[in-house]
Amino acid sequence: MNPGMRSTRTATGLAVAGLLAVGVALAGPRPMDRAHGWHGGPKMPFLSQLNLSEDQKTQVKAIFDEEHAKMAPLAEKGMEARHALGEAIHAPTFDESAVRAAAAQAAIVESDLAVERARFASRIRGVLTPDQQKQMDTLRQQSLQRMHQRSDEDRGDWSEDPADSANDQ
Numbered sequence: 001m002n003p004g005m006r007s008t009r010t011a012t013g014l015a016v017a018g019l020l021a022v023g024v025a026l027a028g029p030r031p032m033d034r035a036h037g038w039h040g041g042p043k044m045p046f047l048s049q050l051n052l053s054e055d056q057k058t059q060v061k062a063i064f065d066e067e068h069a070k071m072a073p074l075a076e077k078g079m080e081a082r083h084a085l086g087e088a089i090h091a092p093t094f095d096e097s098a099v100r101a102a103a104a105q106a107a108i109v110e111s112d113l114a115v116e117r118a119r120f121a122s123r124i125r126g127v128l129t130p131d132q133q134k135q136m137d138t139l140r141q142q143s144l145q146r147m148h149q150r151s152d153e154d155r156g157d158w159s160e161d162p163a164d165s166a167n168d169q
Contacts, residue, residue, distance in 0.1 A: 046139050047124075050132045059127045067120040074113050081106040 047060065081102070088095065088102040125133055 046136050046143075049139060050128065050135055052127075052132075056127050060124060063120070063123045063127070067116065067123070071113070071116050071120070074109065074116060078106075078109045078113055081109045 085102040
């Protein structure tokens with residue numbers, strides 16, 4: 001996977017995870033949320049910044065409750081699949097077929113999660129007014145830009161050729 005595709009997938013996953021985290025916060029605490037990592041991602045207060053009506057908050061809470069029931073088991077399978085892939089990658093002896101099989105399984109679960117995230121996001125958008133949708137899109141873009149800036153800062157001078165630095169001395 002190329003770096004651009006990886007960062008796009010990461011950014012999309014983080015944006016949706018943030019949206020989920022905010023919605024869960026709006027919906028109120030639930031004992032199962034922590035066990036399934038719902039509060040583990042960065043907080044992106046998209047929904048809290050949209051001035052939802054009481055009716056919208058009720059609808060959003062219902063969506064979160066329904067989607068949590070679908071996504072929690074998939075998230076658990078995803079963790080297990082990523083763990084199995086990591087084990088295959090770091091096995092004492094290289095086994096290409098085991099790595100490919102684990103990667104394929106992880107991809108299937110990730111695909112299922114992506115579909116559920118998209119369904120969830122679509123359902124939330126359906127509750128919002130057109131102005132709220134535009135505002136959410138703007139907030140999401142700002143969040144992605146901040147994330148890319150942090151990623152660029154974290155990368156620092158890694159893109160430089162060490163030989164160039166040695167020649168400068």
